[in-house]
Amino acid sequence: MGYGFKILVEGEYALFTRPEFKVERVSYDVPTVSAMEGLIKSIYWKPAIRIVIDKIVVFHPIRFINIRRNEVSQKIPLASVKKQMNGKGTVEVLTSQIRSQRASMLLRDVKYGVEFHFEMTGLQSQ
Numbered sequence: 001m002g003y004g005f006k007i008l009v010e011g012e013y014a015l016f017t018r019p020e021f022k023v024e025r026v027s028y029d030v031p032t033v034s035a036m037e038g039l040i041k042s043i044y045w046k047p048a049i050r051i052v053i054d055k056i057v058v059f060h061p062i063r064f065i066n067i068r069r070n071e072v073s074q075k076i077p078l079a080s081v082k083k084q085m086n087g088k089g090t091v092e093v094l095t096s097q098i099r100s101q102r103a104s105m106l107l108r109d110v111k112y113g114v115e116f117h118f119e120m121t122g123l124q125s126q
Contacts, residue, residue, distance in 0.1 A: 004054060009039065013065070015104065025104040029062050036114050047123040057113035065108040072100045074075040 007104055016028040016035050031039075033053045040051050063072075083089040 004115055004117045005076055006113060007040075008059075008111065008113055010059075012109060015108040016107070027044060027064070027105060027107050028059055029107075031056060031070040031112060035036075036058040036116070037111075040114070040116060045048050048121055049118040050121050051116055053114065053116045055113075055115040057115075058107055059113060063108045064105050067104050067106060068101055070095070070099050071102050071105065073100065105120070 007024060014031070015025060017033045018026045018028055030039065035057070036053050037051050072093065072095055074093075076093060079089050080089065084091045
């Protein structure tokens with residue numbers, strides 16, 4: 001095992017989606033190892049290292065909150081956005097036609113400690 005690191009991860013809300021709930025989003029009680037790996041990779045990633053999570057510590061009590069939100073089923077085409085940025089058109093989304101309400105069960109006031117280390121993969125960094 002190499003040298004280890006410790007970080008705090010905290011926020012007002014968190015959602016670690018459970019795959020068995022298809023339409024409504026429901027969070028795991030604690031972040032998964034792959035979620036913490038993804039978070040660390042989003043900050044520091046190189047092909048030459050692999051992130052290994054050693055420990056996840058829960059600092060705040062686990063609390064859930066239910067929310068409802070509106071989702072749209074379509075995205076604005078990139079070409080339309082580029083045209084508007086060049087002053088050659090407008091972008092409109094008629095949300096009343098493509099909107100649906102979804103419920104989510106999120107975590108509230110989260111604070112986790114994550115201990116991890118790096119292992120060399122043998123790949124060269126570019």
